[in-house]
Amino acid sequence: MKTNLLSITLMMSFSLIISSCSLSNGQHGKGNIFESEWGLVSVKAKSIDSLLIARQGNTATLHVLQDGTVKGTTGCNSFEGQVAIDGYSLKFGNLICTQLTCADSTLTTAFYAMLDSTDNYTVDHGHLLLRKGDKVLAKLMPLDMR
Numbered sequence: 001m002k003t004n005l006l007s008i009t010l011m012m013s014f015s016l017i018i019s020s021c022s023l024s025n026g027q028h029g030k031g032n033i034f035e036s037e038w039g040l041v042s043v044k045a046k047s048i049d050s051l052l053i054a055r056q057g058n059t060a061t062l063h064v065l066q067d068g069t070v071k072g073t074t075g076c077n078s079f080e081g082q083v084a085i086d087g088y089s090l091k092f093g094n095l096i097c098t099q100l101t102c103a104d105s106t107l108t109t110a111f112y113a114m115l116d117s118t119d120n121y122t123v124d125h126g127h128l129l130l131r132k133g134d135k136v137l138a139k140l141m142p143l144d145m146r
Helices: 001-023 105-117
Strands: 040-044 050-053 060-065 070-071 078-086 089-097 120-122 128-131 135-144
Touching: 040 105, 050 105, 089 105, 089 120, 105 128, 105 135
Parallel strands: none
Antiparallel strands: 040 050, 040 060, 040 135, 060 070, 070 078, 078 089, 120 128, 128 135
16 A cells, blocks of 8 residues: 555656646747747848858847846847737837947848847747747747757
8 A cells, every 4th residue: 555655656746747847848839938048049031031040159149037128139239128028929129239340240130120020939848939920030049058
């Protein structure tokens, strides 16, 4: 009897651990945008309709705070502003950006255009996906995992 009770307790504990891990990873398609400071993996280039891959080193970042503030960098310039979030819908606005001359402005231009176009997000398997409708505009991952 004690062995059966111990087995059942262990199985239930293991099940709870497994289910909590999958929920925190966002494996069900939705997650928390506030959990991390995000580093850019790729962004859709609006003008040439292609995907730009972020280079190591000067990584573009995004940090959404619970108070509705957003801040980050494009890898060259920094920005700060507001974000309105309602469920998984979001809109960035009132961005103040530095205007340094960057060696390659393609990524900076694409990043700012993406922020302007984004209207929703998901966190899926640990990646933040910024979208317009059902189209993914950018993929980011937590900086501590890059």
